[in-house]
Every structure is written in C-alpha cells, then in structure tokens.
Amino acid sequence: MRNRRRTEDDMHNRERWLISYADFITLLFGFFVVMYSVSSVNEGKYKVLSETLTGVFNAPQRSVEPITVGEHTSRPDAADSQIVAPPVAQAPANDADGEQGRSQALQSIANQFQDEFETLINQGLITVETSSEWIELSLQNSLLFGSGNAEPHYDAFPVVESIARILVGHDNAIRVEGFTDNQPIRTSAYPSNWELSAARAAAIVRLLAQNEVDPQRMAAIGYGQFQPVARNDTAEGRSRNRRVVLLISRDASIRGAVR
Structure with a gap:
C-alpha cells in the first residue's frame, strides 16, 4: 500500500x-x-497621422514675448530683430494725387475692415469709425490679451493677420494706442497701467511688423486708464475701456499723423 x-x-x-x-x-x-x-x-491612418504631425511641427511660431518695462529689462536677440524688421512693402495702393484720392483710398480700407470683421462687429468686439482723416479700428482687450498680460493669446493672431493683409498694400501711417480700466496694477513687469497699456500697443505693432507691415509707418502709444470711453464703476464699462485702438491716417507720414 x-x-x-x-x-x-x-x-x-x-x-x-x-x-x-x-x-x-x-x-x-x-x-x-x-x-x-x-x-x-x-x-491610411498612418498617412493621416504623419501629415498631421508634419503640419504641427512645420507651423509658424505664434507667440510674441511681452515687453517688460519694470525691474527686468528685456533685450531683443538677433532672431527677434530679424522678425521685427521685415522688408519694406513696395506696393503703395493710394498714390492718387491730392487729398481727395487719399480720402477715397482711406474709405476703401474702412470698407474692407467692415467686410472682414462683420461677425466680430456684430458681437461688439470690434468697432470701425471713420472721418475724412482717420479710421479708428477699436478692438476689445478680451479679443487680444489675458487679464494683466501683454502677451497676445492665440485667438489674437488671425485677427491681427487679417488687419495686416488689408494694410500691407497701403502706405498710410498707423498709430496703435493701448488703454486700460482704472483697476490698479503693480507687478515687476508693469508697475502701473501706463506700462501695461504701452506694452499691449507695442505687442500689436510687433505682430503687424511680423506680417510685413512696414515698421516705419507705425507708432505705439499707451494711455493707461486716463482716456476712458465708459464709466469704470461697472464691469461692462471697465470692459469697454480695456481696448487697443488702431488709428489709420489718411497721410503717409507717421510723425505728421502723431502731431
């Protein structure tokens, strides 16, 4: 067993x-x-994935370093200098003799703005006003920047690119003005609203220059909170006051337009 x-x-x-x-x-x-x-x-899926990745990595850079005017002073490097100084546009479209011809060309630019930004105008994000000497293109800050920031967010790029496409074939002087509400700001980069508004105006000038608008045509100005278009005691009023305005002159001389 x-x-x-x-x-x-x-x-x-x-x-x-x-x-x-x-x-x-x-x-x-x-x-x-x-x-x-x-x-x-x-x-098939591999080809789609490959083309997608190629498009992403070959896409142009969409960023603008904000201008620091506080304790840390930024210095543009060689790459920035090359971007900000593109070749001067050689295709002025409003060479007609006399003030009448330039006024007609100015009205044509205004009409192009109206057609290009019809949707944003209806949403109250952009306004276009014209006179015999200026076009005033006003863009709400929410369309361009984050709160207390002078670096354009991603949605600002197609808007500025559309503006540049309309302006690049003309020689009109362009004055870019930055405005804020009356809420105080005090950071190392922006000690007050003066610096913040000026940096925002300069950022838009740099974006226009990147899109081949002649830098010699442009000027950047910051007004801070001191030129409001609405009351600052309501959220809606403060939102209207936070804006960037492009003044497009009938004339070609930027110094003459600023004075």
Missing part, C-alpha cells in the same frame, strides 16, 4: 513540467499575437 502511494506521488512529480510548459506556450502564443497586431499598420 505504501509503495502504491509512493508510485502515484512519483508520477505526479514527473508530470509537473507539463504545467510550466503549457504556461510558456500560452505566453509565447500571446506574444506572437501582439507582435502581429503591431506589425499590421493601417496605411
């Missing part, structure tokens, strides 16, 4: 390797299934 039990135990011990072997075969099968699935690439 004891020998029979020992024989059964010996047979059981000799067959234990089959369990390990079966586990190994199962894992090996699973490994080959995974390898096969990985090697079976959908060519």
